[in-house]
Amino acid sequence: MASDLLGYKIYSKSMDHLIHEVMVSENKTHIISGNPEVLTSGLKEEELFNNFTDKNSIIIPDGIGIVISARLTKVPVEGKIPGIEVLDKILREFETKNKSVYLLGATEDTVTKAVAKLKKKYPTLIVAGYHNGFFDLNNCNDIIENIKASNAEAIFVAMGAPRQERFIIKYMDILPCKIFMGVGGSFDIIAGNLKRAPKWMISLGLEWLYRVSKEPFRIKRLGVIPKFIIKAVISNRK
Numbered sequence: 679m680a681s682d683l684l685g686y687k688i689y690s691k692s693m694d695h696l697i698h699e700v701m702v703s704e705n706k707t708h709i710i711s712g713n714p715e716v717l718t719s720g721l722k723e724e725e726l727f728n729n730f731t732d733k734n735s736i737i738i739p740d741g742i743g744i745v746i747s748a749r750l751t752k753v754p755v756e757g758k759i760p761g762i763e764v765l766d767k768i769l770r771e772f773e774t775k776n777k778s779v780y781l782l783g784a785t786e787d788t789v790t791k792a793v794a795k796l797k798k799k800y801p802t803l804i805v806a807g808y809h810n811g812f813f814d815l816n817n818c819n820d821i822i823e824n825i826k827a828s829n830a831e832a833i834f835v836a837m838g839a840p841r842q843e844r845f846i847i848k849y850m851d852i853l854p855c856k857i858f859m860g861v862g863g864s865f866d867i868i869a870g871n872l873k874r875a876p877k878w879m880i881s882l883g884l885e886w887l888y889r890v891s892k893e894p895f896r897i898k899r900l901g902v903i904p905k906f907i908i909k910a911v912i913s914n915r916k
């Protein structure tokens with residue numbers, strides 16, 4: 679049985695196990711929503727690859743392309759773990775344990791709306807701070823100081839991949855947070871700007887089709903899914 683997918687170790691246990699592991703870990707953890715797009719960016723950029731394969735990183739199988747690649751190459755995975763559900767579960771845990779979070783990303787309007795929605799859903803959740811995701815990654819001291827001052831234990835970064843991963847990699851060491859996770863378009867969904875695919879489409883692995891139907895510009899990005907699968911299968915045969 680293969681143990682990795684194109685050099686990546688994919689999280690093989692259940693979502694509940696993941697949440698438990700992350701909550702009790704003494705180390706800083708970077709949770710990566712492993713979909714073909716993110717993992718392909720890692721294959722092209724050494725800094726991303728080194729971080730994705732670091733011992734403090736956990737790649738979750740978030741995307742049907744990864745689940746199919748894993749099955750075809752006999753890499754063990756339990757099934758898809760959607761990043762947005764991991765985010766939701768961590769927030770729920772944080773609410774009950776009085777831990778605080780920082781939300782970074784999306785437009786000012788979206789992140790503000792997302793915070794308001796989260797406060798309704800999790801009334802006692804401590805949102806220690808938030809900021810929009812439109813800034814220069816190499817020149818954002820004020821934001822870094824704001825995150826440090828917030829003392830948040832987790833930071834969720836919704837700036838699309840791989841921008842969000844670049845931010846996390848650049849600042850993970852100097853920020854006091856323990857959990858770092860890039861969550862793509864999740865703030866848009868929480869804010870109510872976008873909807874998640876209906877359950878039947880999610881269960882058939884067709885979330886990508888729903889997203890393309892709502893945001894047709896995504897069609898250009900779909901080619902990465904079959905390319906990743908083919909690459910994984912070929913590499914497994916060598």
Ligand code: UDP
Pocket residue numbers: 783784785788810811812813836837838839841861862863864865866
């Ligand atoms: N975004 C951002 N800063 C940028 C570009 C995008 O904060 O410089 C935000 C954008 O507003 C949206 C999210 O990133 O909320 C886009 O996520 P997308 O759905 O493209 O991410 P994916 O899930 O496809 O990685």
